[in-house]
Amino acid sequence: MKKLISGAIAGALLLTSVSVFADSASLVGKKVQGLFTVEQNGAKIADAVIIDGVAYAPVRAVSQAAGVELKVEGKKIIMSESTEVTPTNVPTPTPSATASTNRPAISEEQAKENKIRSLEIKLATLSGSIAMAEAQLKDKPDNAELQQKVIDLKAEYATLEAQLAELQK
Template sequence: MKKIITGAIAGALLLTSVSVFADSASLVGKKVQGLFTVEQNGTKIAEAVIIDGVAYAPVRAVSQAAGVQLTVEGKKIIMNEAIEPTPTPAATSVTNRPTISEEQAKENKIVSLTGKLATLSGKIAMAEAQLKDKPDNAELQQKVIDLKAEYATLESQLADLKG
């Protein structure tokens, strides 16, 4: 009888401990605070999400963009030396840069402002989430106000460029 009770207790402990470990590593049920585009030289390479203040982006896409070799061995992701060395431009090559049209410069500015707005949107969401936990925190309230003001300024700049 003692063996049955001891076995039942040990089984219950094992079952509950497994669920505790699974819960700590799981992102299921977590709120996505923002969706961001990862770009390299104006080209979209991947999308990243922000969950609990941590950015999650596809490692393979980011490593390829950085020119780093990626290998997976078991449960290890290994990033090795650069696939091909990227040459650094010399200071004298500044005059060799191609000129871009005014329309292309405007489009680049629009893309840049759109990215900044997305980043600010994520910051505002995180600050507001923190403010829900501490509604009496004047510093957080001011931070939210400042971020929203900066967002409004960038939004008006974007509207001026598009208009």
């Protein structure tokens, strides 16, 4: 009888601890507040959802569209500037390749277009981040940390906007 009771108690403890961990590490049961389409130059890249004020979009699809190299190492997702042009809607460069890298050479104009496209994507992402931070600021207007975040995001947006304007000249 004692074994039965101790087994039941051990089982109950195990089941409750697993469910507590699952609640803290998961989005199961969370309310989706919105569904957005991620586009690049009018072409749909992926769908993103907003859960608890945070946007969730497929990292691989967004990084490929931005021309950023993506690697997964263990539990890390590493994004780095790609030296190779990989977006699907960019015209394929001429097949001439340099001897040292064996990668197709791209013209200055194509590189400039890619940089402009990348800046436009970064600006769109930053714009969404600013909107979310401002929405959070409405709920907590006295939060100095959040106020500084909005200021920093707007400053970064202005810098990127100036870079884009310079490239578009």
